[in-house]
Every structure is written in C-alpha cells, then in structure tokens.
Amino acid sequence: MGFPQRFCGWVFSYVRAPRFSILVNGQLTESIVAGCGFRQGCPLSPYLFIICSELLSLHFHQNFPELGATIPNVRKVLSILGDHCGWTGQKINKNKSVILFSKTTASSTKSRLARLAGCHMVEEMEYFGIKLAMRRLRKVDFSPLLQKIRSHTLSWGVLTEIEKICRSFLWDRDAEHKSLHYASWRSLARPRRVGGLGFHDSSNWTGPLREHKRGHSAGWKVICSEVESLEGCVRWRICTGSDVDVLNHVWILDIALSRWPTFCNVEMPQDCTVDEFITGERNWNKPKLLIFFGEALADRICDVKIWTELVVDTLELIKCPLGSSVSAICYNNAFQEVEDPCCPILKIGLRPRVRIFWWRVSKDLIPTGAWLARRGLSSDMACPLGFNQEENRDHITTRCMRLMEVLGWLANWGFNTPRFSSFAELQLALGGALRRPRTAGRFSIAGLSSNAGVQGT
Incomplete structure (x- = not known):
C-alpha cells in the first residue's frame, strides 16, 4: 500500500516479539515474550485492522469491479477472501456468516450460491446495530438502535443527580433544611490553585460523543481539530x-x-x-x-x-506528569491562570469544614450585611452587634469590636495574635507564613467573632 519500509519495520518490531516484565515487590521479573498477536486493548490493533480492510476493499475494486449473483463470481469472492486470510492470518467463521440476495435473484440460484459459499441465506441482517436489507428501511427498523441510545443517555442524567448531591452536601444543612448556594458550581469545579475547590464538572468528563457540540471535551477536540486543543501542551x-x-x-x-x-x-x-x-x-x-x-x-x-x-x-x-493521560493534561492546561491567593490555605491540613469556611471568606461568600444587600436579600448593611459599622468582609475579619475584645482576652492569656487593618493585608501575611516550611506545620488560624461568621460555619 505504499508504506515506507522503515515504518513497516517499526510496526513488525512492535507486533512480532514484544517483551514484558512484571513488577513484583519493587523488582522486575524476567522478560516474557508475547507471541500470540495483539494484546487486548492494544492501541495499534484498530489501525492495522483498518489498513487490512482497506487492502481487501482495493482488491475487490481493482480486480473485480462488477460482481453478479453467479457461480463464477461467488468463486471469485471466495478466492479473494482466501487470499486476504492468507495475507493477514484471519479466518472466516462461516457459522456466523450470512448471505443476502436482491429480490431479482431466483430462489433456485439463491440456494445454490448459499450452499457454494457455505453461508446461511437471510432476508435481512444487522451489522454494528444497523439493519441491512434489500428494501427501503422504515422508522421501525431503527427502534432497537434508538432504544440503546436512550439507555446509554440515562447514565448522563445520573451524573447530573450526583452533582446535585454534591452541591446539597456542600451548602445544605440536611435534606430537610435547604440553604443558599453561595457560589456557582462552575466556580467550585476549578482546580484549587486557581481558586476552586477541586470538584470535577461532569460536562468536562462524560466523553467526546456527548460533549463535542459544547466544545468541552479535550479528547473530542484532539480528534476533530488535530492538535488545536493540544496547543499549550x-x-x-x-x-x-x-x-x-x-x-x-x-x-x-x-x-x-x-x-x-x-x-x-x-x-x-x-x-x-x-x-x-x-x-x-x-x-x-x-x-x-x-x-x-x-x-x-x-x-x-x-x-x-x-x-x-x-x-x-x-x-x-x-510536560508529561506521571500517571496523567493526554485528556487530563489538556484539561489542566485549560486553567493556566495565576495562583489564587486562597490556594495556600487550601493546601494546609485544616479540617474540611474550616478549610471551606476560609475559602468562602477569601471569596467574600460570607452572609454579611453587605453581601446580603448585594444579593437583594437585605437593605440593612450595619453590624448586627450594634457597633454602627458596615458589616463586610474587612469588618468581620479585622475591625469588629467583638473580635478586638476576643483578641484582647487572648493577649491577656499570653496568646499574642497579630492585628491587621484589612482582609487583604491578613491574607497576604497568612500566605507568606504558610509558604515558609518551618512555620506551616504549626500555624493556627483563629476563628472569626461576628454574627456573619457564626452563620458561615
């Protein structure tokens, strides 16, 4: 078929005598020679099968452009198939093979040709789930195929339900007590280094055949647009x-x-x-x-x-991270952004509830008076503890008088806590302390003293 000799040598070296070693307790065993053809799941197998099938198709078109329902033509077909089996090592299973004739073929001719070919004679057949018949197909002929498609698409709805359970677990107190969803699922389903919580959005991972129209699937992009989705990889x-x-x-x-x-x-x-x-x-x-x-x-x-x-x-x-597939590399490459300031907090060993709370604080997703006013849920932005100050993120983390009292009591007990003028200053100092290896292990984060802080925990 015109393939270079060097390419053919590469293929044969991969197929004829591959060697495998098994890792047992950290030690490699002696090599095992695989001499039984392609292994299950071999990525080269479908490509070579297509090449061999193309060879068979070219043989028919070049040597026998017109074949009718006659005994000499059946013998020609059997000769072509015999040559193909000799070239490729494949064999024809005649017990599973059938022959299909047009309506213009006489019944006696059909019987003789079927006996000569050694195949069963049928009126119609299915190939890869699609019905083949010598008549015009109707809608009812595709009913089994449509039923299979419906059964497969039901699993996509299951993934949506799983995402709903994850969102409910994150925001709701229990099944009977619903709560506000303070952030969108798309903002949560981002890597931690760019400000998300590391959840995976199913729309990015359900497979290329579902998501190619939306353009989210990295695998489908590789197939359709060659290396466009791999541009950064x-x-x-x-x-x-x-x-x-x-x-x-x-x-x-x-x-x-x-x-x-x-x-x-x-x-x-x-x-x-x-x-x-x-x-x-x-x-x-x-x-x-x-x-x-x-x-x-x-x-x-x-x-x-x-x-x-x-x-x-x-x-x-x-870059080729250990254990990462090409699709995973493409997925992670889609988030080429500067590390989010809250990333150091998410990396340390805080309890999950505390970690999520501080993530909410860094994203200004705490139900303060200012946040509720922005969402149209309240018109009063004053601190509910009666300090005549606007209750916002800076107030509950650094300026609240009740917080100052608590820090004063801790100072009297010998626990000196640094003071900050704004949350941005606090976050900068916290990130710097967490990046220092010697202090990261014993750094503690104090709780917030405010009505909003109590609601957020």
Missing part, C-alpha cells in the same frame, strides 16, 4: 523545519512566538517556516536569525536541538 521537535510555522507554532520553550512580546522583525512573512533558518548541513543559520530576531532570542534558538535522527518534524509533550 505540545511542542515541535525540529527535524527539517518544513512543517513548523515560525510565528504560530510552539517550537521554542512553551509558547508560540506570535504570543511573545515583539522580539522579532514584524516584516517577517506570516507563512514563514523554520526550515528557512536551517542550513544544508542541518545547523542553525545564525546570521539569518539575527536579521529577524534579537541577539538574545537568536542565541536561544540556536540552543534548540535539531533532531537529525528523525525523518520529519514531530510533536512532543512539553
């Missing part, structure tokens, strides 16, 4: 450079040059490829690089390896 290995766009592809560090500050000549053509900066000896053409790039960037480009052992430019993962 992969980098080009330079071999010839003919396939790599200088400005729009990632081949230096982890970001395309079009997103860098202006370090290059803006008159560079939009479709310029990397091979224009590579000499015939497969080295970087530094004088030409200096024409379009600054000296520092040209030096950095010269440090990029040219893979002379490759044949064409290839893609590689920029």
